[in-house]
Amino acid sequence: MRILYRVVTLLSCLILFSTSLLAGGFENINIGLKATAMGSAYRALADDWTAAYYNPAAYALINDNQLGGNAAFGHYRQTLVPNFRRSSSTDSFESGFFNDREMYNAHKILSNPSGGIVLRLPVWGETVFGFSIYQPFDYNTNWTLFRPLAAYNTANAIPNDQYGTDLDVVSFQLSAGREFKEEKLYLGIGLQLLRADLVWSELKFRDNPMPAPFDDRPYDLVPQWAHSEGHGWGFGIKGGLLWTLTDKINLGISGNIPFDITINGDSSMLNFYLPKVGNNGGFQIGTIEHLFASGSRINGLADFETKLKLPTSFGIGLSFDITSKLTMAIDAQYMLWSQFEGFQFSYSNLRELSKLVDTSILIDGADTTSIRDWVYSSTSHPVVWENSGRVMLGARYNPSNLLSLFAGGYADQSPARNATQFTPNFVDTGDKYNYSGGFIFHINEWDIGLATSYTSYPDLAVTEIDSDGDGIDDTIPGLYQADYYETVLSFIYRF
Template sequence: MKRFTQRTLISTAIALATFQAHGAGFQISEHSASGLGRAFAGEAAIADNAAVAARNPAAMTMFDSAQVSGGLSFIQPDVDATLKSSNLGGAETYSDVAPDALVPYAHYVRPLNDRMALGVSAFSNFGLATEYPSDASAGPAAGKSELATVDFNVNFAYEVNEQLSLGLGLNAVYADASLVRNAGNLSPFIPGTTATTEIAHLEGDGWGYGWNVGALWQFDENNRLGVGYRSQVDITLDGDYRGTSNTTSLVSGQTVPGEVELNLPDIFEFSGYHKVAPKWAVSYSVMRIGWRSFEELKATGSSCTSSDGVGVCFLNEENWEDSWRYSIGATYFLNPTWTLRAGFAYDESPVPEEYRTLSIPDTDRNWYTIGATYTASEAFTIDAGFAYLNGDTVEGTESKSVATYNFEAGGDAYIFALGANYSF
C-alpha cells in the first residue's frame, strides 16, 4: 500500500484530465488572440503581430517599427468522467472536473536596424488544472492537480537577404505544481482514514532553461514559409510531500523534502502563408511535439526507501509518444477596418491507448475556430478569437495495487481570447 500511494500521486499531478481544453498532452497554444481565430495555422510565417516571436523569431525582421502585443485567453472546459466500476466498489460520475482558467501572454518586438530585430516574450507552453470531489471513490487516482508554467523568452533575428531571415532565442521556464489526493475507496485499507482523508499533499516549483531557433523564407510579399524549433526543457521541481504513508522509513503524516524531474518536450513547426487574392489569404501549419521524452515521472528524496531503490519515492512509467498537430486557416480582409478569420485543426493525443488512465484520458481532438481584428488606427489594433474543441469519449482500465478502475471520460471546451497590439 505504501508503494501504491507514492507511485500513483505525482503521475497524476502532471497528467491532464482537461484533455479537451488544451493541445495534445498538457500543451498550451494560446500565444495570441489572432492566432486562435485561425486555429494557429501559419503562426511561424504570418507575423501579423509581435506574438510571432513565440513561434518563429526569424519573422521579427518583418516589423518596420516596435510593437507590443498582449492579451488573455479564457478557457472554459466541459469535461466529465465516470467511474463505471471498481473491484472495491463505488461507481459514480464526476461532472466538470476541469476548472476554468485564464492564460495571459505578452510580446515585444523592436527593430534594431534594417536587418536586425530584438524581442522579448512571456507566455505559457504547458499547463493543467483538475479538480475531483474530495469524497470521490477514485480519490487516490483523481483529486486536485495543478501545473503552471511561464516561459520568459529573449529572441534575436537577422535578415540574411531579401528572402531569408534567421532567428534564435533563449528561454527560462518557471514551473509550479501542486496536488492533493484522498483515500477514496482505499480508506478501508489505510488505518485511521475516511474517503475524504488526504493521503498525499505535494507542492513544488523550479526553473529550467532551453533555446529556440527559426527561419523565414519570403518568395514575395504575398508568399512565405517559416520553421521554428523549441528545445526540450528539463525542470527539477523542489518541494515538500506529506501523506498517510510516505516511505517505510518515515512516520505517517510527516512532511519530507523531495524533487520531481519534469521533461517538457521539444516542438517543431512548419508553416506557410499565401495571399491568394486581394482580400483572401490561406495559412497552414504542421507541428510535431516530442512527447517521447516524457517516459517516466520519478520522485526522489534522501528520506525515501521503496522497492525501486533507496532515495526513490516513486517511479511511474508514462511511455508517451510524439504527437502531431495539423491546422489550416483562412483570412478575409473585409475592409481597412476589419479582418476576419476561421480555422480548423486536428490534434493527436500522445498517450497510447494501453497507457490511458483515469487521470490521463487523453484523446485526439478537433478545433473549430473563428476570429477578427479591428483596426482602430494605424498604430492600434484589437484581436478577438473563439475556439470550440471537440473530442471523443474514451474508455480505459487502470490497475493500481489492490484497486482496479474501469472508467470513461470525455467532453468539450471553449476558448475565448482578446488581445491588443500597439506599434510605435
C-alpha cells in the same frame, strides 16, 4: 514553384500520416489572438509579438515596434463516469469511487495572460528584438471522485482535490529575428528562461500492511492522498526560419528544445486515511495496530523533487495570399512527447511523523513493514506517451482596413492514446478537433480583438489495467469525455 510543390507534398504527407502522429498533452497550443483564431496555423504568417512562440524568424517582417498583450480564458470541461471496482472474472467489488455517475472536473475559468514587446533596433544591420512572457505549457484540472466506503472510515474526509494537476510553464523569452537574404530568407532565435510551477494531487491505494482479518475488504487498500507544490527553473531554445517563396507564399519552419526542469518543493503532504475497524480491532490504545484499526490519519510531510521532461517540437507551415484580402495558412507540427515520462516523486527531509509511526513495524506473517518507509516510499505517476503531430489550417480575411476576421482549426492527436496509466490528472482522450474564430479592429495604432476556440475531444473508455500485477489498477477506469473552450482578448499597440 518546385519548392512550393515540395512543401505542399510534405504537408500533405504530414496530414495523411497524422494518425501516427500525436500532439496535445499539456502544450498550450494557442498563444495570442490571431494564432488562436486561425487554429494555430501561424508559423509562416506570424506578424506580431507572438511570433516569439510560433516562429522567431517572423520578427524580421515586423516593421513597427509594438507592445502587445493577451488575456486568455480557458475552461477544461471534462466528464468522467468512473468504473473503478476491484474485479475478478466473475465479480466486481465496490471501491468507494463514485461509479456509474457522471462526475465533473472542478469548475474553473483559467486565466492565462501573456504579453510581449518587439523593437526594431539598428543592431547587426537591422535586427528585430523582442521580449515576451507566455506559457508554452499549461494544464489544469481537478477532480473529486472518491469517498471511502462507509464501512472503511467515515471519520476523516479526504480533500476535494483528489486528482489534480496545475502545471504552468512560463517562458521568459528573448527573441531576435533578422533578414539574411533580402526579401527571401529570415532567421530567428529565442532564448527561453523557463519557470515551471506544479501543484499535483493524487490518490494512491496502498496495500494495508496489517495482518488478516484487518486487511480484508474493505480495509485491504489504504487511500493515500499525496499533494505536492513546487517549482523549478530551466532553459529552452527556439529557432525559426521564414522563407518568402513568392510574393504570395511564405514558408515557415521552427523548432523548440526545452531542457529538463527539476521541480522542488518543501511541503509535500502524504496523508493516509486508515480504516475504522469494528471495536478498533480489539487492539490496545497506543499500539501501531490500534492506529491502523481506529480510523485515524497519518500525516507525513516531506520535501520532494521531481523532473519535468518537456518535449522537443518542430513544425512547418505555409501561408498563401489567395487574394489581397484573403490569406490561408497551413501548418504541421511534430512533438516528441515520448520524452515526457510523467512524474516520479522522491522525498527527503521527512518530518512530522509521530514517534509511534516513525518507529513501528507491522508484521503480517513473513512480511514486515516499517511504517516510516511505508509512508515515505516514493510515489510515481509514470506515463508512456508517444510522439505526436498536429495539422492546422487557418484563414485571415481583411474586409476593410478597420477589421480583420479569422477562422481556423486543427486536427490533433493525443500522446496518451495508448497510455496504460490513464488517470484524471491528464485527460487527453485521443484525436481532437479544434474550431476557432475571431476578429480584430484596427484603430489607429491599436489592434483590439477577440477570439474564441472550441476543442472537441473524443470519448474514451478506459479499462482496468494492472500492469505491475499488484492487484490494484494503474488506471482510473471509466468513460472520459472532454471539451476545451478558450477565449482570448488581445491588444497590440504599435509605435
